[in-house]
Amino acid sequence: MQEAIAKADTLIEAMGWIRRFRGKTTVIKLGGSVLDDENALMHILLDVIFMETVGMKPVVVHGGGKAINRALAESNVEPKFIHGRRYTDDATLEVVRRVLAGEVNQFLTDEIERLGGRAMNLSVHSTNVLFGEQLHLDSGEDLGHVGQVTEVDRSVIEGLLYTDQVPVIPSFCEGKDGRCYNVNADTAAMAVAQALGAEKLVFLSDVNGVRMDKDDPDTIIHSLSETEARALIDSGHIASGMIPKVEACLETLGRGVGKVHIVDGRLRHSLLLEIYTSEGVGTEIYK
Numbered sequence: 039m040q041e042a043i044a045k046a047d048t049l050i051e052a053m054g055w056i057r058r059f060r061g062k063t064t065v066i067k068l069g070g071s072v073l074d075d076e077n078a079l080m081h082i083l084l085d086v087i088f089m090e091t092v093g094m095k096p097v098v099v100h101g102g103g104k105a106i107n108r109a110l111a112e113s114n115v116e117p118k119f120i121h122g123r124r125y126t127d128d129a130t131l132e133v134v135r136r137v138l139a140g141e142v143n144q145f146l147t148d149e150i151e152r153l154g155g156r157a158m159n160l161s162v163h164s165t166n167v168l169f170g171e172q173l174h175l176d177s178g179e180d181l182g183h184v185g186q187v188t189e190v191d192r193s194v195i196e197g198l199l200y201t202d203q204v205p206v207i208p209s210f211c212e213g214k215d216g217r218c219y220n221v222n223a224d225t226a227a228m229a230v231a232q233a234l235g236a237e238k239l240v241f242l243s244d245v246n247g248v249r250m251d252k253d254d255p256d257t258i259i260h261s262l263s264e265t266e267a268r269a270l271i272d273s274g275h276i277a278s279g280m281i282p283k284v285e286a287c288l289e290t291l292g293r294g295v296g297k298v299h300i301v302d303g304r305l306r307h308s309l310l311l312e313i314y315t316s317e318g319v320g321t322e323i324y325k
């Protein structure tokens with residue numbers, strides 16, 4: 039009986055923050071690192087289902103860089119990255135379309151349903167909601183079929199949220215000319231969060247946040263201003279896959295998105311902790 043009473047107390051305690059976030063949209067970006075960790079992924083998806091159950095409107099945007107690398111390795115293609123983005127030739131685009139927009143997207147949707155939630159996959163294989171154009175780097179380097187999102191079909195996403203379903207969106211977009219583009223998943227999540235005017239954008243990765251020394255978890259920086267973040271990119275402290283993530287955070291802020299966080303998806307309940315603890319668990323980036 040005591041145990042049941044304690045559980046009921048916990049539910050009552052949760053009432054305040056559930057009320058605060060009910061009806062507000064949270065965009066959750068799942069990276070290849072957490073997608074590859076079966077146990078971490080299951081706990082993240084359970085948090086997502088909980089959010090949906092209590093009316094918090096989670097939207098999942100996902101990458102799948104590691105799965106793409108594996109598929110390319112089977113065809114003996116060496117992955118090539120320029121400023122954290124994959125150089126995408128014709129053959130690579132086909133793999134990204136099959137693996138990211140197809141297999142990974144379907145798997146995540148099925149997993150949410152298997153764990154008791156309701157989800158719908160939104161990709162070029164079903165209903166596409168991301169539209170865009172080819173990305174040209176300032177440096178002039180050619181990235182091939184890499185795109186950026188210029189338009190998000192909000193009505194489809196909001197329709198699903200209205201009927202308590204979790205939209206699951208891969209980082210893959212279609213141009214006006216019908217051509218498809220591979221989009222970095224951090225920037226895709228940013229575009230979705232902006233279009234929806236999300237309350238929060240949370241990047242779940244395999245590090246505890248932005249670190250001064252990328253290999254030392256103790257050097258985590260809990261709070262980072264725009265100026266500090268840019269300086270850390272210039273000095274090389276923020277490198278590889280962390281660059282598009284931090285750039286996406288900076289781009290998003292001040293464009294209608296409330297808060298942006300980079301959080302360790304391997305930490306159990308990191309998503310819920312991020313929402314209901316005032317101090318948060320990862321790195322918060324601010325303007």
Ligand SMILES: Nc1ncnc2c1ncn2[C@@H]1O[C@H](COP(=O)(O)OP(=O)(O)O)[C@@H](O)[C@H]1O
Binds near residue numbers: 069071101245247277
């Ligand atoms: N300053 C930094 N702090 C934390 N991680 C960093 C930093 N610089 C580079 N990284 C690297 O960025 C990686 C996260 O980016 P990425 O591999 O693209 O993750 P995901 O697949 O989750 O999007 C980390 O695993 C880490 O190796």
Ligand SMILES: CC(=O)N[C@@H](CCC(=O)OP(=O)(O)O)C(=O)O
Binds near residue numbers: 184
């Ligand atoms: C253009 C570009 O780099 N696209 C990414 C898309 C997937 C992605 O970003 O996945 P993660 O979040 O797991 O890194 C790629 O091909 O790897």
